[in-house]
Amino acid sequence: MSAFKEFDIKWGMVVDLDKCTGCGACMVSCQVENNIAPMEDASNKLRTLSWMLVYKLENGLKYPEHDVAYLPRPCMQCGHPSCVSVCPVVATDKNENGGIVSQVYPRCIGCRYCMAACPYHSRYFGWFDPHWPEGMEKTLTPFVSTRPRGVVEKCTFCHHRWNLAKEKARKEGGDPNSLPDGAYVPACAEACPTGAISFGDLKNPEHKVHELHKSKYARRILERLGTDPQVYYMSKRSWVLDLLDNDMGDGSHGSNGGGHHG
Template structure:
């Protein structure tokens, strides 16, 4: 199969043997990327008496988890029961199945670095890409994002929020990549030739010790 080649390709390796399924990477991802917790009641909906409640996080078909930890078991009873955990971000495929199916080119893999982009205002919400993705790494916004009172204060400027009706997915913490390039530029380094750990996505950062303050 033909893959798109780039001079620079960012990648992440996950040691599945070490994963204990703690879910810290999922939390790190949600905080970094402004993924709203799902709430049943909408205080801004003045027609609550005649409308149905929103889905809450118990409906796993409609939750947003750009980074999702799957639990894999052999289905046996104790003592033969074995379990493994599989964290699943967007795989940033070499030849992504989601890209050619998009009718509006809202998703593409065309930037040096090899990250599959998703432009939310451009997305029309047809969900063709979700059907095409073999990893179920894409999510549709069934509801407008809503942060409980006070929690909106911790929104990150690093990721734009998505409205109802568009598809979103892991962007490999792309803003961290951009800020790493900015820092390189101001320090007179080549932004196209960053060090291997110049930028680390939030999921990986939240489960590994911080080496030095300057590398955060």
């Protein structure tokens, strides 16, 4: 695994799967905030594009032991991203302060190597130019570029909101490199009605996620791959934690339902 620079700031997310109800508010807020065009036909997988997906997990047992969990999945912002090493044009890189994996759309040539390398299926290729019904173009976020067809796109932790938070800190005489907890929050975390998504600097002891990601109930998806994700998941249900690392065991914990809910 190639070495990547360690940053002073490490933006990360902790999702409490015991609080997530699978409502899909994070998906909708992500689409609106990041100028993802409305789906013309959600049944056509070439037409579906969402940076955040909510997956349904099941323990595989029959009633009354049957149990369900929902797992929101953004880009993992890996500490050792496999997508970066395969990109031939440096359209994606991990050189931004905060450890966010960037995506530079004008550089992307649409080879989709990064999609093949990503074990989390968090990258999407735009097969068609985005289209908004008449009047809806007025709702576009001015700080996020719209993407043409032929490029790969993904979650950026609403990076533009970080830039805005730093600008605000400078105006108010604060330190843009040491933002207080809650000064920078992605749209998905802000919209979550149950507070299942927590966001902040994993290295900052004053941020809530600093302690949460150290919890004995916290895990990362496919952690054994060594990609060092900056997104953590919490659950007090052992079968949920087992599924995060694709551990099927002897079958007693059930299996991933395989579908997504949105």
